[in-house]
Every structure is written in structure tokens, then in C-alpha cells.
Amino acid sequence: MTGLSEDMEKQARLLSSQLVLGDRLVEVAATRTVLAWKGIKKDKKSSEIISFSKTEHVPLCDIIAAHKNHINAESGRSQKNPKRLHQMHPHAFTVSYVRRTRRRRRWRCGDVTFHCTNQGLCEQWIQVINEQLSLFTNRPRSLLVYINPYGGKRRGERVYEQKVAPLLRRACISADVIVTERANHARDHLISQANLNEYDGVVCVGGDGMFSEILHGLIIRTQTDHRVDRDRPDSELVPCSLRVGIIPAGSTDCICFSTVGASDAVTSALHIIVGDSQPMDVCSVHHRDRFLRYSVSLLGYGFYGDVLTDSERNRRLGPARYDLAGVKTFLSHKHYEGTISFLPAENKGTPRDKLRCRSGCGACQHKSSLKDRKQREMSEKTNLDKDGGHGWRVIHGKFIAINAASMSCACPRSPKGLAPSAHLADGTADLILVRRCSHLDFFRHLLRHTTKDDQFDHSFVEVHRVRKFCFQPRVCGPASADHRSGDPVTSCFGATRPCPATGNQGNGHGRWTCDGEILPHAAIRVSVHGQLIRLFARGIEEEQRQQGGRAPEGPCSPRDLEPS
Numbered sequence: 377m378t379g380l381s382e383d384m385e386k387q388a389r390l391l392s393s394q395l396v397l398g399d400r401l402v403e404v405a406a407t408r409t410v411l412a413w414k415g416i417k418k419d420k421k422s423s424e425i426i427s428f429s430k431t432e433h434v435p436l437c438d439i440i441a442a443h444k445n446h447i448n449a450e451s452g453r454s455q456k457n458p459k460r461l462h463q464m465h466p467h468a469f470t471v472s473y474v475r476r477t478r479r480r481r482r483w484r485c486g487d488v489t490f491h492c493t494n495q496g497l498c499e500q501w502i503q504v505i506n507e508q509l510s511l512f513t514n515r516p517r518s519l520l521v522y523i524n525p526y527g528g529k530r531r532g533e534r535v536y537e538q539k540v541a542p543l544l545r546r547a548c549i550s551a552d553v554i555v556t557e558r559a560n561h562a563r564d565h566l567i568s569q570a571n572l573n574e575y576d577g578v579v580c581v582g583g584d585g586m587f588s589e590i591l592h593g594l595i596i597r598t599q600t601d602h603r604v605d606r607d608r609p610d611s612e613l614v615p616c617s618l619r620v621g622i623i624p625a626g627s628t629d630c631i632c633f634s635t636v637g638a639s640d641a642v643t644s645a646l647h648i649i650v651g652d653s654q655p656m657d658v659c660s661v662h663h664r665d666r667f668l669r670y671s672v673s674l675l676g677y678g679f680y681g682d683v684l685t686d687s688e689r690n691r692r693l694g695p696a697r698y699d700l701a702g703v704k705t706f707l708s709h710k711h712y713e714g715t716i717s718f719l720p721a722e723n724k725g726t727p728r729d730k731l732r733c734r735s736g737c738g739a740c741q742h743k744s745s746l747k748d749r750k751q752r753e754m755s756e757k758t759n760l761d762k763d764g765g766h767g768w769r770v771i772h773g774k775f776i777a778i779n780a781a782s783m784s785c786a787c788p789r790s791p792k793g794l795a796p797s798a799h800l801a802d803g804t805a806d807l808i809l810v811r812r813c814s815h816l817d818f819f820r821h822l823l824r825h826t827t828k829d830d831q832f833d834h835s836f837v838e839v840h841r842v843r844k845f846c847f848q849p850r851v852c853g854p855a856s857a858d859h860r861s862g863d864p865v866t867s868c869f870g871a872t873r874p875c876p877a878t879g880n881q882g883n884g885h886g887r888w889t890c891d892g893e894i895l896p897h898a899a900i901r902v903s904v905h906g907q908l909i910r911l912f913a914r915g916i917e918e919e920q921r922q923q924g925g926r927a928p929e930g931p932c933s934p935r936d937l938e939p940s
């Protein structure tokens with residue numbers, strides 16, 4: 377034996393044989409975890425087979441599929457493959473695998489083709505590899521795909537057909553595709569029509585707004601199936617069983633970027649194919665005893681609420697609408713008065729610590745059990761703190777922006793995000809309060825979203841890690857009796873007085889944007905539901921660095937035959 381590698385020698389080989397790769401004779405071996413090969417040749421003097429190159433390998437979990445090649449005797453011959461070698465190895469199979477590129481966290485499909493002496497051996501290789509892949513029960517076999525043809529730059533359908541569908545076919549994953557015909561088509565279909573038992577996952581081709589439709593469809597369907605009352609703010613929500621894949625084709629694509637580390641259709645498709653799973657927190661938003669919406673990215677009052685409201689008027693501008701609205705809103709420099717009450721998350725780190733949420737994040741590993749959650753609620757009720765509010769803290773003030781992010785909200789506009797240390801699945805959100813400040817100071821704060829500087833390091837910014845919060849805009853006239861009582865829950869959701877001028881509470885105040893949708897009420901109550909949904913993603917991977925500071929090309933740099 378030529379000794380492929382020490383590790384491989386320790387594992388039982390499922391199959392090994394001498395094959396041809398390009399112009400080299402290689403010894404190839406498959407175990408339950410890896411496919412490896414090494415160049416070999418015959419020693420002229422002793423006629424023994426000796427190895428002459430380093431072992432290359434692909435972990436089986438990175439393999440997409442193995443397929444037979446249909447070789448035309450003349451044209452199929454590789455130029456590098458000498459005639460004699462080729463004649464002796466006329467059958468071939470190709471192994472497609474995930475290749476990490478040097479461009480930040482982007483994945484591509486790499487192909488490596490082996491030539492065999494006979495058809496039986498070729499088929500045996502294909503069978504062994506595909507049999508092992510079928511043991512990966514985390515991989516989806518059947519998907520329900522929704523495409524928003526109008527998201528972002530209106531490229532959703534093209535992106536799916538050209539970049540995603542061929543990869544799914546190669547991985548033998550079936551897909552039922554629905555191109556949406558109106559807003560909320562996907563949500564309504566998931567709630568009342570889709571036969572979800574037929575699928576292993578749902579794929580959304582579009583932006584954050586489209587993802588929000590899928591999120592609402594799945595959560596509402598799951599709660600209805602389990603008879604959970606969504607209108608009760610304290611209802612324990614049932615996690616959704618189907619995972620969601622996001623093929624980015626929107627304007628911000630913040631959810632894809634924050635969970636995959638790139639905004640790239642091929643990378644997302646490959647995360648779906650290998651069956652990644654990333655749990656994610658979801659915030660439920662209520663007004664009094666009425667459910668409003670769910671949020672996974674940005675709940676923003678004041679600045680971002682105004683940006684979104686203004687940007688909706690210019691939808692036809694595509695992604696540029698946010699920049700235009702951003703500049704206009706910045707120049708208007710408004711602030712809003714209100715009371716924010718929140719329940720701090722204990723022992724969960726802080727929004728300013730340096731612990732970033734990355735693949736396999738320790739802070740997101742622990743999902744609190746029902747017992748833990750009940751105990752916590754009991755202690756919330758018994759522990760009175762200095763604010764006298766059952767563990768709640770109350771802050772009254774004038775704010776330019778109030779932002780709550782249950783994940784970092786990293787996106788190409790702001791690579792570290794609005795809340796750089798927020799975690800995807802720790803059951804908390806980072807609450808960012810930007811108090812009234814000068815135009816220049818607010819500009820400095822915004823600018824730091826695009827640099828490495830700490831955007832929270834300003835006297836007018838404060839941040840808290842929270843499990844729940846509520847907001848009450850300042851109502852017309854003096855503060856209500858409930859407000860003055862200091863009981864945050866009553867003051868947020870009890871008898872707040874309608875504005876006598878408009879008769880309508882919330883009018884004339886700032887607005888909340890909830891993952892890009894404008895909420896109809898300013899007084900809201902928000903709870904974080906830990907790990908309510910799972911994505912086909914693995915969180916942002918730490919950049920692998922080799923000597924010289926470059927990321928490795930692939931699992932093992934095998935010959936890559938597909939252009940990226």
C-alpha cells in the first residue's frame with residue numbers, strides 16, 4: 377500500500393483502487409468520512425508502485441454528488457491525458473464538492489474527474505460515494521421554492537434558473553417552484569395551502585422582505601397546527617420544523633449575510649445542499665393584546681423607521697432607494713420622545729463585548745429548556761429591582777433612534793452590522809438607544825457602522841442586551857397615570873391615553889420598521905423567542921488563514937475544473 381495518509385489508514389476503507397486523474401495515475405480511497413487520492417508511479421528498477429505526491433482529500437460532508445461521465449472516445453479525452461493512459465481507462469466519473477474560494481466566505485462547486493479501467497469499477501465508485509452521502513440525514517431531498525421576481529434588482533428568477541437549479545439537480549434534490557404573483561403570496565400559501573409534509577425545507581429567493589413572508593408563513597402555520605394563541609404576548613411559541621434557505625436576490629440581504637457570511641446565490645445553494653442548520657432567534661411584536669409581526673433583524677424606531685417609510689415611496693429605484701431616503705432622513709434630524717422599558721438578559725454577555733457570533737458559537741449552543749424559562753419567569757416576578765419594576769428597567773428620553781437587533785444585522789452596507797456582538801441564537805436582542813445629539817455626532821455614529829470603530833463609544837449611545845422590551849411614545853399632554861406608576865408592563869400595554877388631538881394613539885410619533893415593514897403602532901411590546909426557526913446556514917465562519925495570510929482554496933486544493 378502506498379500510504380494515503382495516517383488518518384486514512386486508521387479508518388476502514390470502503391473502496392480503494394488505482395484510477396487516472398488528468399495525466400496522473402492516482403491511488404484513490406474512500407472511507408466513511410473522506411475521499412482521498414495520491415499520485416503513484418511504477419519504480420523503474422524494482423517495478424514496485426511508489427507514491428510521489430502529497431495526499432489530496434475532500435471530506436465526504438463537502439461532497440455534493442458523484443456522477444458518471446459520458447465520454448465520447450475522441451472528444452472526451454483530456455488533452456493532458458496521454459493516449460495510452462486514456463485507452464486503458466475509458467470510463468470516468470466526476471465528484472462534485474464544495475470548494476472554498478479566496479473571496480470572503482464564498483463557496484463554489486469544484487469538480488474532480490477520475491478515469492477507470494472498466495465500467496463496473498466506475499459504477500462501484502459512484503455507488504459507494506452516493507450511498508455514503510445518502511446516510512447524511514441532515515441533507516434535504518425535496519424543497520419548496522418561492523421566488524420573488526420583483527425583489528432587489530429583479531433578478532430572482534434568473535439567479536435561480538442559472539445558478540441554483542443546476543446545483544440542486546446535480547445533488548439530486550427535487551424542487552417545486554412557485555414564482556410569486558403578489559405580495560404575501562408565499563406567506564398565504566404556506567399558511568393555508570402548502571403540503572409541508574412533502575418537503576424537507578423551504579427556499580426563499582429574494583430579500584429580507586421576502587424572507588419575512590416565509591418566516592411569517594411558517595411560524596403562523598406551526599402555531600395554528602399546535603393551537604398556540606399568537607395574540608397572547610406571553611404565549612410559548614412552538615419552533616418550526618422545516619429549515620429555510622435564503623438565495624439572496626434583494627436590496628439589503630442582511631439575514632443571508634449575517635447567517636452565511638456572504639450575499640451570494642451559489643454559496644447559499646451549497647449550504648442548502650450540504651444540509652447546514654443554523655437556529656435563529658425571533659422577536660414577536662405585539663400592540664396591547666394583538667399580534668403585529670415577527671422580526672429577526674432590525675426593529676428600528678425613529679431614524680430607521682423614517683428611512684424605511686420614505687424609501688417605500690421610491691421602490692422603483694431598487695436598492696438605491698435606501699441611500700436616498702437615508703440622506704433625506706439624516707438631513708431632517710428628527711428626534712422622538714418616549715419611554716423604553718426592558719428586561720435585561722442576565723449572564724448573556726453585553727452588546728459591547730468582543731465575543732462575535734461565529735459558526736458553532738458557544739453563546740448560542742444552549743437552548744434554555746421549558747423548565748429554565750418557567751424558572752426565569754418566576755424570578756422576574758419575585759425580584760424587585762431598584763426601578764421597582766419586577767426586574768425591568770425604565771428609561772425615559774428623547775431619542776434619534778431606538779434599534780433592537782436579535783442578530784448582528786451585518787450586510788454589505790455595514791459588514792460588522794448594527795449590533796456587531798449580537799448572537800443569532802442566544803435568546804436575546806441588543807437594544808441600542810441613540811439619544812438626541814448634534815447632527816455631527818449622529819453622523820459620526822452612523823459612519824462607524826462602516827468602519828472598525830465602535831459605534832457605541834459615544835456619550836449619547838447606550839446599549840443593553842435584553843429578553844423583552846416595550847416602548848411607549850410620549851402621548852399628547854402630560855404622562856399618563858400608568859406611566860407615572862413606574863410599572864412598565866401596565867404603562868406599555870394598559871390604559872395609555874389616546875392623543876386628544878388625533879384621537880389615535882401613535883399618530884404624529886415616529887414609526888417602527890420591523891425587518892423592513894412599517895408597523896401600524898408606535899406602542900409595542902417585544903419578546904425574544906430563542907431558536908424559533910432554523911436556516912440552511914452555519915453562521916459566519918472564521919476566516920481560515922494560511923501562512924502568508926491567504927485563505928486556502930478548497931478543502932485540499934484538488935483540481936478544480938469548473939470556472940467560478
Ligand SMILES: CCCCCCCCCCCCC/C=C/[C@@H](O)[C@H](CO)NC(=O)CCCCCCCCCCCCCCC
Nearest residue numbers: 584628630673674698702703706785790822823825891892
Ligand atoms: C455615513 C454612512 C452611514 C452608513 C450607515 C449604514 C448603516 C447601515 C445599517 C444597515 C442595517 C440593515 C439592517 C437590515 C434591515 C432589514 O431588515 C431591512 C429590510 O430589508 N432593511 C432595511 O431596513 C434597510 C436599511 C437601510 C438603511 C440605510 C441607511 C443609509 C443611511 C445613510 C445615511 C447617510 C448620511 C449622509 C450624510 C450626508
Ligand SMILES: Nc1ncnc2c1ncn2[C@@H]1O[C@H](COP(=O)(O)OP(=O)(O)OP(=O)(O)O)[C@@H](O)[C@H]1O
Nearest residue numbers: 527528556557558582583584585586626627628629
Ligand atoms: N410577486 C410580487 N409582487 C409584488 N411584491 C412582491 C411579490 N412577491 C413578493 N413581494 C413583496 O416584495 C417585497 C420586497 O421583496 P424582497 O425582500 O424580495 O426585496 P427587497 O425589498 O428589494 O429587498 P430587501 O428586503 O432585502 O431590502 C416583500 O415584502 C414581498 O412581500
Ligand SMILES: [Ca+2]
Nearest residue numbers: 657782799804
Ligand atoms: Ca439573539
